[in-house]
Amino acid sequence: RKEVEQDPGPFNVPEGATVAFNCTYSNSASQSFFWYRQDCRKEPKLLMSVYSSGNEDGRFTAQLNRASQYISLLIRDSKLSDSATYLCVVNPTGSGGYNKLIFGAGTRLAVHP
Amino acid sequence: DAMVIQNPRYQVTQFGKPVTLSCSQTLNHNVMYWYQQKSSQAPKLLFHYYDKDFNNEADTPDNFQSRRPNTSFCFLDIRSPGLGDAAMYLCATSREVAGGLETQYFGPGTRLLVL
Numbered sequence: 001r002k003e004v005e006q007d008p009g010p011f012n013v014p015e016g017a018t019v020a021f022n023c024t025y026s027n028s029a030s031q032s033f034f035w036y037r038q039d040c041r042k043e044p045k046l047l048m049s050v051y052s053s054g055n056e057d058g059r060f061t062a063q064l065n066r067a068s069q070y071i072s073l074l075i076r077d078s079k080l081s082d083s084a085t086y087l088c089v090v091n092p093t094g095s096g097g098y099n100k101l102i103f104g105a106g107t108r109l110a111v112h113p
Numbered sequence: 114d115a116m117v118i119q120n121p122r123y124q125v126t127q128f129g130k131p132v133t134l135s136c137s138q139t140l141n142h143n144v145m146y147w148y149q150q151k152s153s154q155a156p157k158l159l160f161h162y163y164d165k166d167f168n169n170e171a172d173t174p175d176n177f178q179s180r181r182p183n184t185s186f187c188f189l190d191i192r193s194p195g196l197g198d199a200a201m202y203l204c205a206t207s208r209e210v211a212g213g214l215e216t217q218y219f220g221p222g223t224r225l226l227v228l
Contacts, residue, residue: 004155008153041224042221042222043219044156044203044219045219100158103156103157104155105154
């Protein structure tokens with residue numbers, strides 16, 4: 001089983017739609033969680049951290065469910081510019097304080113007019 | 114302003130010919146990482162430096178080496194590139210803060226092609 005698993009997609013949605021991605025992780029002791037965005041042939045960029053209480057940043061909402069070991073990302077009112085691959089990222093404990101990140105393979109989102 | 118810089122952005126090498134990729138940072142972060150990312154796959158950590166302390170991932174092939182001569186620079190050496198080493202190579206940095214480490218900042222990557 002992969003340490004971080006995501007549905008690869010693609011999710012094809014019209015502008016203005018609401019779309020949700022889920023991600024599961026295997027290490028129950030993991031402490032830090034993130035969503036990164038990666039555009040085609042570009043580097044990953046931090047979209048948002050995921051906190052236990054859930055957090056929102058504009059049209060983006062992230063949720064963490066520790067009991068079920070999954071993380072979600074909700075995008076409301078999708079824009080064409082949201083088209084990208086969204087990477088679920090987990091920092092497992094026992095990494096020796098080195099902030100080792102484990103990446104999922106990403107979920108591809110395509111927003112069309 | 115670029116904070117994590119990778120050169121070159123595109124590198125073509127021949128099968129078996131050693132190649133070096135470089136990364137520099139203006140953030141003064143004490144931790145630097147090298148990742149390999151193949152098409153439609155997750156970035157895979159190869160190794161990282163915590164200050165001068167080198168940490169190799171268990172499954173990183175011996176063909177891959179790294180050097181960090183100072184805080185700002187880090188190099189990835191591929192001693193004998195094979196066709197399977199064609200990928201995007203990403204450099205990232207992070208810094209230690211109270212309570213742990215901040216998240217990672219990535220450079221734009223170097224895309225390696227092996228002929």
